[in-house]
Amino acid sequence: MAAWVAIGLALLVIGGLGGAMSAANQWAQRDALDPDSTGPGGTRALAEILRDHGVDVRVIRDRTAAADALGTGPATLVLPDAPALSDDALSDLAAGAADVVLVEPRARTLDLLLPGAAPAGVAPDTAIEPDCDIADATRAGAVAPGALYSASDGCYPVDDAFGLLVDVTDGGRVAAVDARPLFTNEHLAENGNAALAVNLMGRHPLVVWYVPNPADTDLADADPSLGDLTPPWVSGVSVLLLVAGIAAGVWRGRRFGPLVAERLPVTVRASETTEGRARLYARARDPLHAADRLRIGALRRIASLLGLAANAAVPEIADAAAGRTGLDRRAVRGILIDDIPRGDAELVALSTRLRDLEDAVRTAVRPERNPR
Template sequence: MTATIPGSSVHDTPTVPAPSRRRRIGAWIAIGVALLVVGGVGGAISAANQWAAHEALDPESAGPTGTRALAEVLRSHGVEVRVERSRAAAAADLAGAPATLVLPDSPALSDDAVAELVDAATDVVLVEPRSRTLELLLPGSAMAGVAPGDAVDPGCEVAEAERSGAISPGALYTPGPDAVGCYGVDGGSGLLVQDDGGHRIAAVDGGALFTNEHLADDGNAALAANLMGRHPLVVWYVPSTADTDLAGTDPTLGQLTPPWVSPVIVLLLIAGVAAGVWRGRRFGPLVAERLPVTVRASETTEGRARLYARAHDPLHAADRLRLGTLRRLAALLGLSANAAAGDISDAAAGRLGADRTAVRGILLDDIPRSDADLVALSTRLRDMEDAVHAAVRPERSPR
């Protein structure tokens, strides 16, 4: 005969849940897929941004920010448009005959390279000038904000602007001492023109006026054709970083970041690896331990007896004995497990034909005052249980 530790079950033995290998593999696969999706989305966004920047003011692009429509308008007026992505090729085209150079902002070129291209052209149209280009080619001119968006009349004596009519200029510029400003708004001008007789330079926000999505607005197309169609050849230079003449244009990440960033990154990587080794170390699969431990009934009984004896509480020990007897009597008498103790006592008395008060005293009311009383009560409980057993099952001998 065996027993288990209280509150446990021999038949339903719980085990330590071992981690599922399939679940771990699935989790890592899910993490990998999530990283790939995030990387793919980020790469697509980055590529889209780079492509949009590449197409901006490109005369071969039909996108919203390209200028293919303007190139076709010029060609329809008999003007040859050559798109050059090499500074050397653009300079060679400009050296052959009078031509107009269309020059976007070129941060990859040095001041000397920009000046060399501009000097080779008869006319120059700056379609995306910045402060550096303005100061270099239109001394004294500067950026002056952005126009609110309403159409503005030329307000100057530049013939090309007067023939074009009103436009809605984007960026505004402050004209230098040798430049004429047109389309004035709040102290700035949407068009700057500097003409010294044989060489003319114009500056205008081509991104707001000459792109495919804005060319048909107001007098934008007319202004573009008038500024760029003064000569039979237009050389449209499309700058790129590959055409740079600057040295050391590819700084490393360490050069772009403060000096303390690299040591901090290394320290964080070391801390991450150490934390992974500390928290993730495993010397083998987890061992499933069968719990609870099964012990012999005699050991459990003796252990409880010693605890009750040490506590000097015979009443508590008597209650435990009575509970066991009542539970077994209920089973013998065919009563439910939830039957009241008084009902079990009355049923036992009726089965034995004994006095109900005496039976109730043994099963419920008698209070042991000492260990001797407890032993005597234990004997009476055992005798009563044997008697009921014999009365219910007379064919079997009492235990």
């Protein structure tokens, strides 16, 4: 009993140390597009570049605090997808910003802030020229935009869709772009990605980067829980059944004890076992299975003679045997792999050929031990 307790405590300690080390190594990863994340999918590099350009970047994870920061002066709101916020909350938050940059546009967000726009597939993984009149895009040059959006006009066109949408409003504008293949740490240095990001987000001295927080939701939970959908007596019955199952397991469960050596009543000679198995094979009329057993034994012995590893593949053994004996490789593969006996006569013939092949390998490996 003490040994099991010690093992359990050791496992708990090891698990705790492993969890602590994992948390220490991954503390900065956070979520995708998080400006505090240094992982491949984060945007820490972009936030630092904006700060180097004199832009005050504030990473805010609370909707009320983000709205207060936007009210201090002209600012750009960087807004990823926020499914925990209602339409009214998203619209109110965006209304307080001079510019809004949607870095993870979804159909709902596009419909709210860019009426008439919608997702329209994915662009090919090649750099595309802006081909538009938006100065921020033309100065940045070609990028590989990722997601595409349908609209009447935009930049980085692919067929009838665009990789960047910009809608100029009174005193500001709303831009939509897929930031995952462009603005994350692993892609920011490619093409004109960094220039496009700075041009879109650095138009004002303040950037409010809102990071959605599930606890920041304003949606009421109207979905009933499982407990609301079941009668009150179900919980009690479930607990009773669980206790009964545990009691039955303790009552009827197998109790493992030390192994007990049991003396067999008779001793069976190996020759009798082999002969009995052979009779079973003959009665089953399955020459292929018997041939497989013969081949397995021959392959093991031939591999040992040739000095091959115990886990050597069958084709490797066959090729090595053919190369050492000088026999035709196709013939050796037929003996060891391909030939299928159709009856007892062919099985006996295969057994003879296996024995002859094994003797040939032994003679080639140890010629001094075989009389001429």
